[in-house]
Amino acid sequence: MYFLLIEDDSDTARYICNGLEENGHTVAWCSNGADGLTRATSEPWDLIILDRMLPQKADGLSIIKFLRNNGKMTPILILSALGSLDERVHGLRGGGDDYLAKPFAFPELLARCDALLRRGGMRDDAQELSIADLKLDLRRRCAIRASQPIALQPREFRLLEYLVRHQGQVVTRTMLLEAVWDYHFDPQTNVIDVQISRLRNKIDKNFSPALLHTVRGVGYLIGIHG
């Protein structure tokens, strides 16, 4: 995949470039807003990673605005040292597709990038989702594995739905908290881990193969082969 990284701090940029390239992506780096805008408009990209605060008073949000006004719908992930709720809302309303506050863990960035890349191919109006012998009926909000109905609470169903929509991808705890509960704070206790283990008990305990896997230090993944 082709990534454009617009980031003025060379250390952060190197860290991101190396990490993404290790994961098989091709990354072009621009250290200022003007170059970034030129390259963002003149070449096709799969994803743009954009720092909000760029040198020469350029605001990353104005770049997003320009791109969106010119019909460029490339997914954009905003990186920012401004981590407050307000700034986040500001960034997403401004046309960003995801917002990640600095400093961040690289796996978190990678997982979010993957989610954004995959989003384009995912049909939102599907009636049914499935992985292996697990089927989710989105209209009746119920799950069946190996022809056996699985009793899920509404929120558990949403959690499972999100995981299955992102099957084969690693999703982090914060991604789940944001997508399934719509919260952006960081709970002190391991609430997400416990939610996952309860869900795992319901969908994996009496079945084979195991579908819901823990990716150590990063998050979770639903897939046939862990």
Place this chain on the structure above:
Amino acid sequence: MDRFWKSAAFRLSLICGGLVVVSVILLSTAFYFGTVGVLMRGANDKIITAADRLAQSAKSGGAAQVATRIEQLLNDGVDSDTEIYLLADVEGKPVAGNIAMLDDAGSLDRVIDRNVVRNGRPSIGRMLLHRLPDGSLLVVGRDMSDLNEINALIWRAIGIGALLALVLSVVGTVFFRSRIERKIWAIRYAALDIEEAGNLKRRIPVSGESDEFARLSKDLNRMLDRIEHLMTGVRHVSNTIAHNLRTPLGRIRSHLEEALRGQTGDEKLVAAGRFAIIEIDDLITLLDKLLQIAEAELGTRRQIFEPIRLGDLVTNIFELYDAAAEATGVTLNKQIDGNPTIRGDKELLASALANLLDNALKYTGRPALIGVFATQQADRVTLLVHDDGPGIPAPERSNVLQRFYRLDHSQPGYGIGLSIVAAIIHLHEGTLQLEDATPGLIVRMVFPSVESIT
């Protein structure tokens, strides 16, 4: 003078004085035209009427009858000290009257002022000259000496009055200016002391009067109290943050140093790196939480407040914590009376509730019960979170709301969960109270209801 012009007090008093002078002038003008003006007009009218009458008798009886009439008028005892009459024949010889013949006829048939000699004394007369059909000159007039004296008297009175007003307003201007300046100086002096000497304890002296300046000084003093309080708070927070960062930073440093020292293998380096990342992530979380407090205290999020149904809020947060509670054998219980609704920020309120549930799960012995109760009275909404754990001893209850205050050092954490809750509740104009549930802790939050705000 420039210094004076730049003084608002001076300009205000000057404007005031100017207004006084102008009103004195206006008043005097009205008075002048009401008295002297009326007298003058009356004199003119009288002259014109008398001249008309005499001209009429000239038509019927000629100059001779006019002369007789003049003699009669002069001797009737009415206005005898002011009246002026003269009839002179064609050659300019006086036939009848009480003034000497004028040097020249001048303009005819209109009221004019000129010097005359009346009964042998020079004087100023107002008169009307008229040429009778036979060529003789008729003069009807009035001696103006008395009226002119009154006129002069009134002008003098007005002049003295205006001068007095002017002097008073100048004196008043200077007086008011110095008085206001003195009061303002008291405020400025305190402000300069605070700014230059950094003396935050300094207050503006408040006089016994309850005028605007005293009220202003009191308001400013209250503001200074608040600033001093905040500054103390900021200093305290900076100190504690610095102090609380040193410990984990020291830990990270010593681990890394130990790993780099001597012939340690890769394994130890990797372990130290991992340890450092975990510790740094903790610090980032801490900074995020401090930012959250700052954001709540800043109050900008009030702009996006919307009605929040506490029932939905509690249900949602329970759906996040239910698994954790189940796993540890804690029962979550909620009771929502009616539809309690407050104005607020969903995200922040959820965060506050999450912090309270985190605390309850962390500190309550197991098995345990955590209950959330919400109800709406007339204009208040009460939200209770209670548990049956060990609770917080009464003397510690106000301390635990402070940042970095930790009751139980055996548990991990930085001791800012409850300060976040307190800041969020404060942002929502609510009150937070910690009470004894015998056994356990009750966190009582009271908010204004939506109706009471709108």
